[in-house]
Each structure stands twice: as C-alpha cells, then as structure tokens.
Amino acid sequence: xxxxxxxxxxxxxxxxxxxxxxxxxxxxxxxxxxxxxxxxxxxxxxxxxxxxxxxxxxxxxxxxxxxxxxxxxxxxxxxxxxxxxxxxxxxxxxxxxxxxxxxxxxxxxxxxxxxxxxxxxxxxxxxxxxxxxxxxxxxxxxxxxxxxxxxxxxxxxxxxxxxxxxxxxxxxxxxxxxxxxxxxxxxxxxxxxxxxxxxxxxxxxxxxxxxxxxxxxxxxxxxxxxxxxxxxxxxxxxxxxxxxxxxxxxxxxxxxxxxxxxxxxxxxxxxxxxxxxxxxxxxxxxxxxxxxxxxxxxxxxxxxxxxxxxxxxxxxxxxxxxxxxxxxxxxxxxxxxxxxxxxxxxxxxxxxxxxxxxxxxxxxxxxxxxxxxxxxxxxxxxxxxxxxxxxxxxxxxxxxxxxxxxxxxxxxxxxxxxxxxxxxxxxxxxxxxxxxxxxxxxxxxxxxxxxxxxxxxxxxxxxxxxxx
Numbered sequence: 328x329x330x331x332x333x334x335x336x337x338x339x340x341x342x343x344x345x346x347x348x349x350x351x352x353x354x355x356x357x358x359x360x361x362x363x364x365x366x367x368x369x370x371x372x373x374x375x376x377x378x379x380x381x382x383x384x385x386x387x388x389x390x391x392x393x394x395x396x397x398x399x400x401x402x403x404x405x406x407x408x409x410x411x412x413x414x415x416x417x418x419x420x421x422x423x424x425x426x427x428x429x430x431x432x433x434x435x436x437x438x439x440x441x442x443x444x445x446x447x448x449x450x451x452x453x454x455x456x457x458x459x460x461x462x463x464x465x466x467x468x469x470x471x472x473x474x475x476x477x478x479x480x481x482x483x484x485x486x487x488x489x490x491x492x493x494x495x496x497x498x499x500x501x502x503x504x505x506x507x508x509x510x511x512x513x514x515x516x517x518x519x520x521x522x523x524x525x526x527x528x529x530x531x532x533x534x535x536x537x538x539x540x541x542x543x544x545x546x547x548x549x550x551x552x553x554x555x556x557x558x559x560x561x562x563x564x565x566x567x568x569x570x571x572x573x574x575x576x577x578x579x580x581x582x583x584x585x586x587x588x589x590x591x592x593x594x595x596x597x598x599x600x601x602x603x604x605x606x607x608x609x610x611x612x613x614x615x616x617x618x619x620x621x622x623x624x625x626x627x628x629x630x631x632x633x634x635x636x637x638x639x640x641x642x643x644x645x646x647x648x649x650x651x652x653x654x655x656x657x658x659x660x661x662x663x664x665x666x667x668x669x670x671x672x673x674x675x676x677x678x679x680x681x682x683x684x685x686x687x688x689x690x691x692x693x694x695x696x697x698x699x700x701x702x703x704x705x706x707x708x709x710x711x712x713x714x715x716x717x718x719x720x721x722x723x724x725x726x727x728x729x730x731x732x733x734x735x736x737x738x739x740x741x742x743x744x745x746x747x748x749x750x751x752x753x754x755x756x757x758x759x760x761x762x763x764x765x766x767x768x769x770x771x772x773x774x775x776x777x778x779x780x781x782x783x784x785x786x787x788x789x790x791x792x793x794x795x
Contacts, residue, residue, distance in 0.1 A: 441594025
C-alpha cells in the first residue's frame with residue numbers, strides 16, 4: 328500500500344507540473360505571466376477531495392469564497408480546478424464563451440459512462456446527440472408516458488405503505504424505472520432486473536479514484552460497465568431484428584439517418600440513466616423533507632392536487648392523471664423550483680479549458696477543470712433574499728438572469744428537465760392526496776455521496792390517509 332501511495336503522490340505531482348508547464352503558468356504564452364487564481368491545491372493527487380466530500384459543501388465552498396473571492400483554485404478527484412461562484416462568471420463559462428470550455432467529468436466517471444456520451448463533447452456530434460435526446464424528451468413526446476409514469480408512481484407508493492423506508496433509496500428505484508421507460512419504452516420490463524443489477528454496481532464507483540486494481544470500487548464498476556454494455560448490445564440487436572416502431576429514446580438513437588454506432592448508443596444510454604436517476608431521486612427526497620417541515624406549504628400543495636381530483640369528479644372524467652392535469656400545478660411547480668435552489672442537488676458542473684483563458688486578470692490554464700458553483704450562486708443573499716429560508720413564493724417572479732441554474736445553462740443544459748419535472752409532479756400528486764408521512768429520527772444532518780442528502784436517506788413512515 329505504501330508503494331501505491333507514493334506512486335499516486337508522485338503521479339499527482341507530475342500531473343500538476345505538466346499542467347503548469349503546458350499552460351504557461353511559469354511565463355510565456357499569449358497570456359504572458361498572468362497569475363493563477365488564489366487558493367490551495369491540497370495534497371498531491373488527492374488534493375482537497377476529502378475536504379469537499381466529507382462535509383457540508385456549503386462550508387467548503389463558502390470558506391473558500393470568503394478567503395479567496397469568487398474565483399479560486401483547488402484540486403479535487405485528481406484534477407487541478409478553478410472554481411467560480413458569481414452569476415457573471417457562470418455565464419462566461421457556460422454561455423458567452425462556452426467555446427473555450429468543453430464539458431468533462433473526472434477520469435473515473437468519464438470511463439464509466441463512456442467517452443462517446445453527450446456530456447463530453449462539443450460541436451456537431453454534441454448538437455446531433457442533443458437533438459436526438461430533445462426529440463425523445465420534449466413535451467410532445469413525454470406526454471405519451473403520463474399514464475405509464477402514473478402507474479409506476481402508484482405502484483411505488485403502494486409497495487411502501489405502512490413501512491419504514493429510506494426515502495432516497497426508494498426514490499432511486501422509482502426514477503430508475505421511469506428512466507428505463509423513457510429509454511426503452513414498454514420493452515424495459517424484459518431487461519429491468521439485469522440492467523438494475525449491473526447499473527447498481529457501476530454507480531458505486533462514479534466518484535472513486537481511477538485505480539483499476541482488483542478489489543477497488545473502480546475495478547468492480549468497470550466490470551459491471553462491460554456487462555451492461557453487453558446487455559445493451561443485445562437489446563439493440565433484438566430491436567433491429569424486430570423492425571418495429573418505438574417511441575422512446577433508444578428508437579431516437581437508432582434512427583437510420585443518425586448513423587450512431589452501437590458503442591455510441593450504449594455510452595449515451597448509460598449516460599442518460601446516470602443523469603436521470605440520482606439527481607431526480609435526490610430532489611424528491613428533499614421535497615418530501617421540506618413538505619414535512621413546512622405544514623403550510625404541504626397544505627397548499629395538497630389543496631392544489633385535490634382540486635384536480637375534484638375537477639375530474641365534477642366533469643365525470645375517470646380519476647386518471649392526464650397531461651393537461653400536470654399543467655394545473657403552478658404552486659407544486661414552485662415547490663420544485665425552491666427545492667432545487669435550496670438543496671442545490673447539482674452543487675457544480677465540470678468544464679475543461681480547451682486553451683489558456685484569461686478571466687478577471689487570472690489565468691485559467693489549458694486542461695484545467697473549471698467548476699461553476701451553482702450552490703454558492705443559489706445561496707447568495709445578493710441573488711435571493713433570506714437564501715436559507717424555504718419559500719416557494721419567491722418564484723412567483725422570475726429570478727435574476729444567471730442566478731438560478733439547477734439544470735445548468737447554455738447548450739449543455741440538461742435536456743431531460745421536462746421529464747424530471749413530470750415524474751416529480753406525478754408522484755407528488757399521489758403522495759399528497761393519498762398519504763401521510765412522518766420523518767423518523769433527527770434529520771438535521773446532511774450526508775454526501777456525492778449529492779447532498781438528508782441524513783440516512785430520510786427515513787420516513789408512510790401511511791394511507793384512508794386508514795387513519
């Protein structure tokens with residue numbers, strides 16, 4: 328182990344020197360002798376990864392911002408980074424000068440998702456993939472999934488009645504099933520268990536160090552990733568043999584005019600599962616917590632949802648949720664927005680400088696990661712009055728530009744946000760009209776892995792209102 332540690336530290340030191348030399352940190356280059364942003368790089372290779380992921384990210388980011396300002400350097404997950412925490416800087420990186428910053432992830436996650444995934448590309452290939460994803464996830468397409476998502480939500484809640492549950496884990500199951508439905512349509516039932524088994528192993532290594540030695544999380548995850556790709560290859564092959572029309576994401580990827588390879592399709596399917604699952608499950612977990620802690624907000628959501636049921640009864644319609652019903656939930660939608668702001672599930676996003684970039688008198692070296700800190704922006708009193716207060720009414724008016732970015736910004740903003748909102752609204756409809764829940768145990772602590780979550784995944788007891 329000592330030899331491995333020394334090797335890692337040496338590798339880290341070499342990588343930092345390499346970046347420095349390559350990016351003209353020591354002088355030369357078209358940016359002359361611009362200084363790096365202030366900050367600390369932590370330990371070689373390990374950097375400040377443990378400081379970030381072992382505590383409240385608010386503490387880590389806020390302490391750095393207070394000490395160094397809105398632009399500072401650090402080193403996490405094996406990567407030298409520049410972190411930015413102002414709306415203007417986020418706009419610069421994600422929108423106005425997005426051509427200077429390519430989307431990227433840490434090496435471990437990049438290899439697990441697949442290098443052909445939409446997250447890691449710019450230009451024509453990215454534009455084509457984004458068009459295909461939007462085609463499958465635009466409102467006109469996802470409205471056909473309402474009844475199926477409704478069934479998944481009802482089945483999920485029914486299975487939890489009367490039980491003490493880990494909210495996050497159960498919401499992960501719900502969002503995983505919705506993700507598979509959106510990707511594979513009704514065919515997903517055939518493959519659900521095999522896909523779930525492999526993906527659950529794969530995801531455990533997303534934020535591990537990329538050390539491919541037997542027994543490591545990274546090694547186990549890469550084996551699961553290989554098996555997952557084999558399952559996807561079989562699904563693709565079967566689809567081609569059947570020659571049936573499907574209205575789902577896989578069908579969009581497999582269109583003859585798109586000329587995507589099987590590897591490109593597999594990488595992007597895995598990427599969509601990754602993007603659609605944990606983040607949405609985290610949002611649902613926080614919503615359930617915030618509703619329990621804010622009775623007046625819960626009452627307002629419940630009344631809005633019950634009004635939909637009353638309208639169905641008065642018109643003689645079947646009590647089945649329809650696409651039009653999801654457009655009658657403005658207050659519930661504001662609850663989702665406020666949860667996205669307060670919880671800031673996506674604390675930051677990764678970009679990489681494609682060349683040396685000057686920003687506010689500092690050098691952002693080519694090859695360094697650049698992280699817009701959404702959490703800092705969402706929790707700044709300059710952007711939101713009393714930012715720590717949970718107040719959905721603040722979204723009755725649109726927030727100031729570039730201050731609310733739960734799905735990112737620019738051409739790389741999440742193309743699946745409409746689907747995420749839809750599945751959240753549907754589950755909340757049934758949860759608030761049919762169930763009561765109570766949080767079990769103290770819930771003042773937050774855990775990180777890597778998303779911020781209520782302690783222990785928010786244990787709750789769920790019960791039917793009709794049985795009380």
